[in-house]
Amino acid sequence: MYVSATPADRLQSRVAFVGGRAGQWTVSAQQTWVGASLPPVRRLSMQPAAEPSPEAAQWRFEGFTSNARYATRHEISALRAVQEGLGRPQARHAALILIRKSPAWWALAQDERRAIFEESSRHTAIGLAYLPAVARQLHHSRDLGEPFDFLTWFEFPADTTRRFEQLVRALRATPEWDYVDREVELRLERAA
């Protein structure tokens, strides 16, 4: 008997974002906010990590969904009361924001990171103000040894684009973002 380390049913939370010439999302803009850029791509595939990448991929990043790392019970309840899921038919616009935080961030203790994340930057409170218009899903990458620490996916209707832009502008203005040392943003639209 050989015990498999990774039963397939526990890997469903692993997602791959593959940039290239194929995928259900058309790239309308690709911007580097800080740090090294990524090769420009025309399409993006968001897919289970277990599936093979489309041909001619330029890059591929993986992440996993996980338990909340900072949110209190009160904050989780507030989010759940108003947030909507991915895949809404009217949400034909999307964004993928790839972020790496500095070694200084990761050297902080839990109470120090929480204080920056919420008490001084109000990360959850800011996001809450843009729900349910902007749906979000956070994917963790750092513990996979990936180049980015977080891959955040946003979906929103076309007429909510301004609201999305306000949201990310508000977050980038926080003390938490002083610890972001690489950030690349892709803006996307559903292909056909």
Next chain:
Amino acid sequence: MYVSATPADRLQSRVAFVGGRAGQWTVSAQQTWVGASLPPVRRLSMQPAAEPSPEAAQWRFEGFTSNARYATRHEISALRAVQEGLGRPQARHAALILIRKSPAWWALAQDERRAIFEESSRHTAIGLAYLPAVARQLHHSRDLGEPFDFLTWFEFPADTTRRFEQLVRALRATPEWDYVDREVELRLERAA
């Protein structure tokens, strides 16, 4: 240009524990505390995950070291002031404790998990009382889709075995352990 998702230098924190008939550690006892057992093995190899497993392995589990999830700055400073590293020549005894926590644990918010972990169970405070005799290293597995959530490695001198046993007994008596739904322990000695 194809951007690799996992640069080798960022994967150094990934460790594999491989049970079978080879490895630098001899298994002196293997005990299942709760949940399903593991096939018994004679030897254990602790190795970088990138290296191939020894032949005739019975099982293999991987984990990664990561940032502290609960410890405050004060607690981290207290630990650092007294803890010692792995690989001390006199620490010829070791233990590998494989743990899975219940879905109920993972559904808790950060403040709820922290309150159980430290304010009611005193996990860090208990561990601190056994430093520097017992050296520890926590490896995270859950986000890799592994069967266990945590692989904790302990090293201690032979004459500290009783202290190690007191430590794990104290932890198993805490409210935190109500959330442990699988636990297997291997006791080990350095092979000549």
